[in-house]
Amino acid sequence: MFFNKLNKINKIKNCFNNKSINQINFTTKPIFKEGITNVKLNREDKDGTSDYIKLHDKVIMNTYGRVSDIVFTHGKDSWLYDMKGDKYLDFGAGIAVNALGHSNDGWSEVVGKQSKKLTHLSNLYYNQPAIELAQSLISSTPIFDKVFFANSGTEANEAALKFAKKIGIAKGGMEKHEIIAFSHGFSGRSMGSLSCTHKSKYREIYGPLVPGVHFAEYNDIESVKKLMSKSKTCAVIIEPVQGEGGLEAATVEFMQQLYKLCQENDCLLIVDEVQCGIGRTGQLWAHSRFDVEKCKPDIMTLAKPLAGGLPIGAVLVSDKVASEIKPGDHGTTFGGGPLVCEVGKYVFDRISQPSFLKEVQEKGKHLTDGLKKLKEQFPNSILEIRTVGGLFVGIQLDHNVSDLVSFAKSQKILIINAGDDVIRFCPPLTITNQEIDQLSLVLKNYLIKVNSNKK
Numbered sequence: 001m002f003f004n005k006l007n008k009i010n011k012i013k014n015c016f017n018n019k020s021i022n023q024i025n026f027t028t029k030p031i032f033k034e035g036i037t038n039v040k041l042n043r044e045d046k047d048g049t050s051d052y053i054k055l056h057d058k059v060i061m062n063t064y065g066r067v068s069d070i071v072f073t074h075g076k077d078s079w080l081y082d083m084k085g086d087k088y089l090d091f092g093a094g095i096a097v098n099a100l101g102h103s104n105d106g107w108s109e110v111v112g113k114q115s116k117k118l119t120h121l122s123n124l125y126y127n128q129p130a131i132e133l134a135q136s137l138i139s140s141t142p143i144f145d146k147v148f149f150a151n152s153g154t155e156a157n158e159a160a161l162k163f164a165k166k167i168g169i170a171k172g173g174m175e176k177h178e179i180i181a182f183s184h185g186f187s188g189r190s191m192g193s194l195s196c197t198h199k200s201k202y203r204e205i206y207g208p209l210v211p212g213v214h215f216a217e218y219n220d221i222e223s224v225k226k227l228m229s230k231s232k233t234c235a236v237i238i239e240p241v242q243g244e245g246g247l248e249a250a251t252v253e254f255m256q257q258l259y260k261l262c263q264e265n266d267c268l269l270i271v272d273e274v275q276c277g278i279g280r281t282g283q284l285w286a287h288s289r290f291d292v293e294k295c296k297p298d299i300m301t302l303a304k305p306l307a308g309g310l311p312i313g314a315v316l317v318s319d320k321v322a323s324e325i326k327p328g329d330h331g332t333t334f335g336g337g338p339l340v341c342e343v344g345k346y347v348f349d350r351i352s353q354p355s356f357l358k359e360v361q362e363k364g365k366h367l368t369d370g371l372k373k374l375k376e377q378f379p380n381s382i383l384e385i386r387t388v389g390g391l392f393v394g395i396q397l398d399h400n401v402s403d404l405v406s407f408a409k410s411q412k413i414l415i416i417n418a419g420d421d422v423i424r425f426c427p428p429l430t431i432t433n434q435e436i437d438q439l440s441l442v443l444k445n446y447l448i449k450v451n452s453n454k455k
Helices: 002-018 049-059 105-115 128-139 153-172 191-195 200-206 221-227 252-264 286-290 338-351 354-377 402-410 433-454
Strands: 072-076 079-082 087-090 146-150 178-182 213-216 233-238 268-272 299-302 313-317 382-386 393-397 422-425
Touching: 087 433, 105 338, 128 146, 128 313, 128 338, 146 153, 153 178, 153 191, 153 233, 153 268, 153 299, 153 313, 191 200, 213 221, 221 252, 233 252, 252 268, 252 286, 338 354, 354 382, 354 393, 354 433, 402 433
Parallel strands: 178 213, 178 233, 233 268, 268 299
Antiparallel strands: 072 079, 079 087, 146 313, 299 313, 382 393, 393 422
């Protein structure tokens, strides 16, 4: 074996002895890919939409069912603008992300200032914006004491599940690792959070996921009792209002019973407010309506609107949870970075103002009042209006909503679904009543059209 190694070393030496280092050609031929490398793109070309989409199909994976004929270039407040020069009223807000609208002046100023100071820092070091954002978050809630910052909602939920599992196993051994999630719930797409996402088409293609996850029926405490085990269950994860699940809301009675059941079985209650939290319902926290004295979650996860369009996630925990998590138990490269936390602090401090939340409540009522009038006019088309307040509203139709989404787009309004028969309205929290009225008019025209076709 020694002589074999010696021979290899001598061969390497001979390569360099025969040719000096300057003579060795380290260059490679330039890579050229027909239809990719040689495509010329022009951002200012109003007829260039198809060029961008054709190149997209060649270089970006097909994991989304994107709208087929729009490439957006910029946005302002509640409006998006495409390459053709058309503008669209945005009632999706990046799926409840752009809480202050697009390119908000104050938001843009904060991004600009912080980007000239410090954008990324390893979590080996402290940074001011992360500490200040944590201060704002913890000061706004009576039941949470510490924060872990992540990069997204799925990562926030992943961290919450890990924390719960560690604590459960420490208390009850390896057997106490099971999670109870709920029908129609959506927790994310990483392996742990995907395991707690109910829709089978998201889960089954990946084969066995994290074991020990069981699904109870949303708002059915008896179904939870059948799955709950003091020796096995470490946590229950639930959305106070289901986003992807059609805007169904947990009832006060159910959540109070669920909290009591968790207390009796020594397991943690995790509220997933990734989509419904931070002012979306007109209250700062969606779980506030359950009365925190009778329903006191151990963990809350946040993400979407927290930095108004920059990627961030947050896990708020009680001291009971925080005290069990030690250095090295979890981590992140980008979570808690100075740029995103500085922006997050600006967004959160603005949304958490009582006057801002009052406006969200009033605009939500304006939207819902308009929908109620349409339901009275078209009772067979609109089956149900779903909301607990604020600008998080769903309408269930008597038919698939895809035609309504297409019709609204043709009228330059962007809306999104939450299931086959539910439309989800989650516009920027800064939207105006006049813009809400534009939506109501488009909905009315659609319903007139649909009902005239039925005759």
